[in-house]
Amino acid sequence: xxxxxxxxxxxxxxxxxxxxISPARAQNAPQGQSGGDLNGARSELxxxxxxIVIIEKKVKAxxxxxxxxxxxxxxxxxxxxQQMETLKILREQLRxxxxxxxxxxxxxxxxxxxxxxxxxxEAARSVKQSVAGVPQGPSGVVDRAIMQKFGSQALEQARAIxxxxxxNGNTDxxxxxxxxxxxxxxxxxxxxAPDPVAPPPDRIMHGNVPSPSTGTASAGATVSGHFKPTTxxxxxxxxxxxxxxxxxxxxxxxxxxxxxxxxxxYNRLANAMVVNDRAVYFAPVPARALATLARxxxxxxxxxxxxGSVHVVTKxxxxxxxxxxxxxxxxxxxxxxxxxxxxxxxxxxxxFDPQKPTGESFNVAVYFKFDGFEFTIDRDxxxxxxxxxxxxxxxxSDKKAADGGMLPDEDAIRRGVGSPQYEANxxxxxxxxxxxxxxxxxxxxxxxxxxxxxxxxMKRSGRDLTALARAIETENGFTVTDEQRSPEVTAxxxxxxxxxxxxxxxxxxxxFIGSAxxxxxxxxxxxxxxxxxxxxMLEAGAQPGSLLFEGQHSETQIWGxxxxxxxxxxxxxxxxxxxxxxxxxxxxxxxxxPWVYPTTCEPAGTHPVELVLKATAAAPRREVVxxxxxxxxxxxxxxxxxxxxxxxxxxxxxxxxxxxxxx
Numbered sequence: 312x313x314x315x316x317x318x319x320x321x322x323x324x325x326x327x328x329x330x331x332i333s334p335a336r337a338q339n340a341p342q343g344q345s346g347g348d349l350n351g352a353r354s355e356l357x358x359x360x361x362x363i364v365i366i367e368k369k370v371k372a373x374x375x376x377x378x379x380x381x382x383x384x385x386x387x388x389x390x391x392x393q394q395m396e397t398l399k400i401l402r403e404q405l406r407x408x409x410x411x412x413x414x415x416x417x418x419x420x421x422x423x424x425x426x427x428x429x430x431x432x433e434a435a436r437s438v439k440q441s442v443a444g445v446p447q448g449p450s451g452v453v454d455r456a457i458m459q460k461f462g463s464q465a466l467e468q469a470r471a472i473x474x475x476x477x478x479n480g481n482t483d484x485x486x487x488x489x490x491x492x493x494x495x496x497x498x499x500x501x502x503x504a505p506d507p508v509a510p511p512p513d514r515i516m517h518g519n520v521p522s523p524s525t526g527t528a529s530a531g532a533t534v535s536g537h538f539k540p541t542t543x544x545x546x547x548x549x550x551x552x553x554x555x556x557x558x559x560x561x562x563x564x565x566x567x568x569x570x571x572x573x574x575x576x577y578n579r580l581a582n583a584m585v586v587n588d589r590a591v592y593f594a595p596v597p598a599r600a601l602a603t604l605a606r607x608x609x610x611x612x613x614x615x616x617x618x619g620s621v622h623v624v625t626k627x628x629x630x631x632x633x634x635x636x637x638x639x640x641x642x643x644x645x646x647x648x649x650x651x652x653x654x655x656x657x658x659x660x661x662x663f664d665p666q667k668p669t670g671e672s673f674n675v676a677v678y679f680k681f682d683g684f685e686f687t688i689d690r691d692x693x694x695x696x697x698x699x700x701x702x703x704x705x706x707x708s709d710k711k712a713a714d715g716g717m718l719p720d721e722d723a724i725r726r727g728v729g730s731p732q733y734e735a736n737x738x739x740x741x742x743x744x745x746x747x748x749x750x751x752x753x754x755x756x757x758x759x760x761x762x763x764x765x766x767x768x769m770k771r772s773g774r775d776l777t778a779l780a781r782a783i784e785t786e787n788g789f790t791v792t793d794e795q796r797s798p799e800v801t802a803x804x805x806x807x808x809x810x811x812x813x814x815x816x817x818x819x820x821x822x823f824i825g826s827a828x829x830x831x832x833x834x835x836x837x838x839x840x841x842x843x844x845x846x847x848m849l850e851a852g853a854q855p856g857s858l859l860f861e862g863q864h865s866e867t868q869i870w871g872x873x874x875x876x877x878x879x880x881x882x883x884x885x886x887x888x889x890x891x892x893x894x895x896x897x898x899x900x901x902x903x904x905p906w907v908y909p910t911t912c913e914p915a916g917t918h919p920v921e922l923v924l925k926a927t928a929a930a931p932r933r934e935v936v937x938x939x940x941x942x943x944x945x946x947x948x949x950x951x952x953x954x955x956x957x958x959x960x961x962x963x964x965x966x967x968x969x970x971x972x973x974x
Contacts, residue, residue: 348429352409355432359402366395394438397459397690401435430463438691453578456591456691469580532695534748534757535683536741538734541705546719549678549705553613555623555716556705558676559642561615562760564684566768569693575774579786584765584779590693592765595758602783603632604759608766609776614759618642619676621715622934630934634759636941641756642679643938645747649677649702649736651834655942658965660957662746663739666732672836672861673728674707676717677737681756684764695761700744702737704729709856732834749956751949820927821898828859828924835863837871839924851876860887860900860922867891873922875904880912887922896926 408431412424438455457466539545550556569586576585582601584592594601607614611627616638624630647656651665683699706723720728740747747753770776784790821828825845831838839860844853853859853876862871870888877883889900903917946963949955955962 348425349409349412352405352412352425352428352432355436356402356405356409359398359405359435363395363398363402393690398435398438401431401438401459405431405435426467427463430458430466433458452585452589452691453581453583453591456583456593457581459690460593460692532698532757532761534698534700534744536700536702536744538738538741539701539703541678541703541719541724543719543721543724545703546705546721546724550712550718553615553617553623553625553716554714555617555712556676556707556719557615557617557623557678558619558646558705558707558717559615559617559623560638560645560679560681560756561613561625562638562756562763563680563682564760564764564767565771566684566686566765568685568687569765569768572769572772572774575769575779577779577782577786586688586693589691590688591691592693594762596755596762597633598783598787599789600634600759601762602780602787603629603634604762605766605776605780605783608763608770609780612767612770614638614763616642617676617716618646619715619717622938623714623716631937636938637752637755637759639938640942640945641752643942644750644752645679645740646677648740649704649733651732651736657969658958658960658962660959661739662743665736665739668730668732668834668836670730672831672833672838673723673730674709674720674831675730675733675833676705676707677733678703678705681760682764684761686765686768693765698757698761700741702741704733704737730833746957751954752945821924822927823859823922823924826853827927835865837862837864837869848876850878852878852881857882862887864891869898869900873900873902873904875920877907877909877912879909880907883907885917887920889922898922898924900924 405428408424408428412421412428415421415424433454454466457469546556553561573587576588577583578585578591579598581591582594582598584594584601586592596604604614607625607627607629611625613625614628614634615625616628616635617623618639622630622639624635628635644655646652647654648661648665651667653665680701680703681698682701683697684695685697686693687696706720706728708718708720710718712718748757766776769779820842821830821839823839826841826848827843828839829842831840837860838858841848841853841855841857841859843855844857857876858874860871860873862869864870867890868888869891871886872884873887874882874884883905885902885904887900887902889898891898900922902920902922904920905917906915907913908915943963943966946966950961950963958965
């Protein structure tokens, strides 16, 4: 049972005579439904005036009472003061709406304004009851929060849609990605198809909030970015937590700034969670994603993806879920900037030119950690106030973890091996995180991170997240499934899949005169190594892992050092240069290879050679195809809805033109 304000329960509210209507206004007093709405609003305004007067008298008496007679029970003073201030604000808003309705002359206008006053009165009533010590249920808190944040029109529109959902299965607005919109051509929030009539996104809850269709983490949330150099200890911590060194995106953090969460309920009307029957969290993600995150964290709190030679997804997160695929393309997008690939970000407004590496080649992964989520309860809303993005570059070992993922190179970390260019690129993203948060997929990941942090706080307080997920699914009429997706390459993604967001081990193998090669690429640095040497090369001394070539490349040129093998004298280095042709699938290099005397290993001359390396036509892996398809669908979506502020031209058209150029 909720404690009354300052320990004083108001068992009755004394109401004087109803507000009198002046003779001038009596002639135009609204009739019928509008008259009832307006009279109800006037009556509520008078009740609120009385409650405020009574409470202020009680507070004054309590302050002036001797110390031994002062009550000890009651909510904390800051909360009580905040409730009283909220009530006074709502009172003035209600008074203004009543006056507008009274002054109106057009019957239609009177009807609209009277209805608006009634809705405002309903929101004010629940605050009044809370101030007076009357316990409030979750639905009243949600209505009040909607009214306070977005206005009465939003509440009425949301109710209309909810009535349609309950009575005839109407799915209008079911595609909305968050609590803040109804019409949205995003993927369905439940199982409904996109809206049959999809006008431009109609923001139903008008207010000072960023576009929810972008999945922005929270209105007013401050986002900070940091570049954090990797240490042996931080690498150990990551491997211990995730099983391997992630080269990707992880969501971390906990709602430690909130008080204990004793109760959580879900409200479909606003796609919101109600905490402790007093604060509403408007979910910035679709209902299905909200349920998926709740089920995932109920099983295991780790959430993340890593894109190396294999894709690693934390074990409780469905690997083909919308969330997993969103994290993958966000990782690839940001990694494209760090490693200066100019692949997925070609044509993007970066604000700087990513630097390509110089110096010694080495394997490295980039690690994006979305964390630092903070929350507050403001009036009746629980909202995010802070979020962070930490970026690290991790030198990698040639060894693999048990899950096929990557492992850090501790010796390289101790020696400070790194690339100043990659670090500069990573620092740029961290310093300008607000710019990149404007990209819809990055904003969406911040939203996932914020929801995950709040859910971890609920779990820490002992709440049953599986039951919460079940309630979300039941309310929205869908069941928990790992959505099956087509593994076929779409017509828009027939080009070979882009390289993953690590600087090492792009997918696919290469062939050189019967030997299988693997490719390692770090920006402009490139290496070809023998993966399976042909019998003649084995006899000459080449082994799996032996180096055939190392050097640099541009889009069409390649140059560096190749190696000729001798069974008695070992590898012999010589310079080569050449071209990259056939859309990047063939490398042709020429040079003067050395002759050596097999007994003395002394130079005996040179001879011209031509090295022709061809990419093998291996079928793309399902996980890569799904990621590329998801990227294409994402580009289509933001172009159709004109949500690409950082692209100078429509991004999907740009992608298609690049495919055409590749032939």
